[in-house]
Amino acid sequence: MKLLFTLFLVSFSCLASSQTQQLKVVYNYINHAKPNTYQMELQAKNDQVFSYTIRLTKSGAGKNIRYKQTTDSTKLFKDYESGFMIYEERLGRDYHVVKEKLDLFKWQLNTKVDTLLGYPCKTAFAEFRGREYQAFYTTELPFTAAPWKLHGLPGVMLRIQTIDDVLIFDAQSIEILDKTKAIYNPFAHYDPIDYEDFCKHYKSYRKEVIKKRNQRAKQQNRPAPKNDKAPRVEVIIPENRFILND
Structure with a gap:
């Protein structure tokens, strides 16, 4: 009886820990279709992922060049339990909130293995709306997460690049935080198209x-x-x- 009770306490403790842990990943985000420099931050907890883009502006010259964050951001929220993602799109002065199913990427797994930020990573390839993507993902973290619209691999994507090098997401830091609050959904009160x-x-x-x-x-x-x-x-x-x- 004592053994069963002990096993119950251990299981409950692990479950409670997994429900309070939150992943934070900061990526360098390079988009050669645009001249600005970007970062992207990702937050993941349970079945939800929230990522947003931060634009950096350059000041100074030579060795004195510095980057500072600006307030503009592109937000995207994924809910794996419901199977949908919601994100913002701006067309000129018009603002749209768009909803899509989380079934857009059909990955082909590769045998290549690499190490990023100390985590062993597997690779995979997928075609998506005009470009081919290569992803490096790790299953060593207790989360399923990826920046932007990317999804469909069993782990955390730490580096993603298009074969033509137009788009690159490259993880720079990984943190696992204790957070009791749920991931923030900025589109909870919108009616998406x-x-x-x-x-x-x-x-x-x-x-x-x-x-x-x-x-x-x-x-x-x-x-x-x-x-x-x-x-x-x-x-x-x-x-x-x-x-x-x-």
Whole structure:
């Protein structure tokens, strides 16, 4: 009887510990499609993950260059229990909250093994909306988490890069904190749209942008700019790389 009681206390203690532990990962976020420097912070607890982008601005010159954080941020919240993620998208001055299923990545596992920040990592590859991604993930942490829209691997993704090196997430620090509060969901009171609706908004937005650029070029007596490629990491589906002549 005493043995059963002891086992119960140990099991309860482990469960309580897992419910209070929270993961924090800070990534260097490099997006070669944009000139600014970014960081991304990730928080994970139980079945929820919240990540947000922090833009860094550069000041000074030479050895005196310094970076400071700005307040603008792109937020994304994942709930693995419900199987959905919710995130923000800005089109000009318009703000949209979008909801998608957490079934977008179909990973092919690789036998290559590496070590990042002292954690052994496995690798995997996946294609997603116009680009191929390579991920380095560890199963040595008691969490399932990844930055941005990335998901679908059994562990914590510590480095993700596109094969064309346009996008890189590279973990710089890992902390496991004792937190009693649940992960913050900034979209709890929003009514999100689905991805197909967002694509429609984006198509209208891009057509308007192209129209204004063409008008400006005509006024300045110069050739119209080329508009056949998307200025985004993702290729918006079903648009074929934004050839918007139809």
